[in-house]
Amino acid sequence: MDVAVEGAPVPSARECPECRGPVPVHETYVEWCSACDWNVDPGAPDPEPGRIAAFRRRLAHAYGEQLAAELEHGADADGPRRRDASAALAQGVSVLVHSLTALLVVGGTLLIVLGWATGVQPVVGALLLGVAAVLRPRPGRLPKDAQVLYRADAPELFGLVDEIASALGTTGVHAVVVEPRPNAAVTTYGLRQRRVLYLGLALWEVLGPQERVALLGHELGHFAHGDIRRSRLTSAALHSLSVWYYLLAPTPPTRLLDRFVNACVFLPRCVALGLLQLLDGLTLRASQRAEYLADASAARVGSSAAATALMDRLLIARAVGEGLRRESVAAGMRGGRAGRAAREEAERGLWERLAARFTAVPEREYERLRRVAARRGHSVDATHPPTHLRRRLVAAGVPHTALVSLTGRREAAVAAELAAARAVTARQVIRDFAG
Numbered sequence: 001m002d003v004a005v006e007g008a009p010v011p012s013a014r015e016c017p018e019c020r021g022p023v024p025v026h027e028t029y030v031e032w033c034s035a036c037d038w039n040v041d042p043g044a045p046d047p048e049p050g051r052i053a054a055f056r057r058r059l060a061h062a063y064g065e066q067l068a069a070e071l072e073h074g075a076d077a078d079g080p081r082r083r084d085a086s087a088a089l090a091q092g093v094s095v096l097v098h099s100l101t102a103l104l105v106v107g108g109t110l111l112i113v114l115g116w117a118t119g120v121q122p123v124v125g126a127l128l129l130g131v132a133a134v135l136r137p138r139p140g141r142l143p144k145d146a147q148v149l150y151r152a153d154a155p156e157l158f159g160l161v162d163e164i165a166s167a168l169g170t171t172g173v174h175a176v177v178v179e180p181r182p183n184a185a186v187t188t189y190g191l192r193q194r195r196v197l198y199l200g201l202a203l204w205e206v207l208g209p210q211e212r213v214a215l216l217g218h219e220l221g222h223f224a225h226g227d228i229r230r231s232r233l234t235s236a237a238l239h240s241l242s243v244w245y246y247l248l249a250p251t252p253p254t255r256l257l258d259r260f261v262n263a264c265v266f267l268p269r270c271v272a273l274g275l276l277q278l279l280d281g282l283t284l285r286a287s288q289r290a291e292y293l294a295d296a297s298a299a300r301v302g303s304s305a306a307a308t309a310l311m312d313r314l315l316i317a318r319a320v321g322e323g324l325r326r327e328s329v330a331a332g333m334r335g336g337r338a339g340r341a342a343r344e345e346a347e348r349g350l351w352e353r354l355a356a357r358f359t360a361v362p363e364r365e366y367e368r369l370r371r372v373a374a375r376r377g378h379s380v381d382a383t384h385p386p387t388h389l390r391r392r393l394v395a396a397g398v399p400h401t402a403l404v405s406l407t408g409r410r411e412a413a414v415a416a417e418l419a420a421a422r423a424v425t426a427r428q429v430i431r432d433f434a435g
Helices: 051-072 080-114 121-135 155-167 209-225 232-247 256-302 304-315 317-331 336-358 363-376 387-396 408-434
Strands: 012-015 022-025 147-149 175-179 184-189 194-200
Touching: 051 256, 051 387, 080 121, 080 232, 080 256, 121 232, 147 408, 155 175, 155 209, 155 256, 155 408, 175 408, 184 209, 194 209, 209 256, 209 304, 232 256, 256 304, 256 387, 304 317, 304 363, 304 387, 317 336, 317 408, 336 408, 363 387
Parallel strands: 175 194
Antiparallel strands: 012 022, 147 175, 184 194
16 A cells, blocks of 8 residues: 655556556555556555464454444434443453452462472472463553653643543543554553553644544543443453463474473463454454444544545554655764764654655545445454544444544644654664664
């Protein structure tokens, strides 16, 4: 899904080798035919590897199609009874998983205390306690090296978040983490489960003002609508089962002992995989529904047009990330004093160049990417509905005008509050890749 990385020269045309129709030629973009889809997707899909990711993609695509059709026609097949039953079963499986972790703690402690005379049992007990420590539920933490903003650091930004949250019937966040990646997310951290917004500058900088409002509306919509998969109990259980599955992975059978160990862990690994897929099946449909509802929240606060445009921006998110990396690598190609000057120059204009490059993507390229997304089932990750379905649902919904605006003085004030974090993050990006 390569998109523009340079200027925008005037395109010419050629004949389509399939249908003989005219094909615009642009030195920066893929040549493709809108009539017959010739060369619309010259690249190969690059899905996340692994059996678990493949299972989640299949569920995401199946549930995405079903839910999109139901919500588009105003039907809510996930009635309260169905949602409550799935949530109860998911919580039951999660409690079972955490009970196994608790049994490891109890068993390991007893082996150490009661088997001290044997010398072997305490070693086994310590091993069990070590595994339990890896599997234990743990509160989220704010990243140490990221730029973290609090209310006193950015009152206009937090005021914007508060206004959007109020329009959606929820509350704002306690912290905003500014990072370089082309994404955004919300979660909680600490024992008190404080809310935090992760704001990826590589995405934020290529959005228009109302698209930024829609992005914040989508993320805060997750708090407004809830999601059983994001709950502390369920998310910790999913983490524990994933760890179990990989801890029990077979080793290359180079010795007889390896074959014996692989045979011993085969059934436990199948149990871990089965429980993980069961918990995925119980929560992914609700998670898909929560994504669609969050998109509806984005349309409500930012406008339907801004939310639809945001879906298109998500299609170029990977290309934006690659563009950021190319900027960084190019700055690190030169050494010595000239190299330092080049890196400093790259840091100063990084976000401006990235924004200019990717806000100039023409509508024809977005149309190609939408067709590619429909073919590949493109999604943000293995747990999200396909992006083209999200866009279709937003575009087909009731048209909304913006409840919250980001214009004029307010836009400038938010940009000023992010200026220091933008500079530090640009420096981190350039130095990480440039060495």
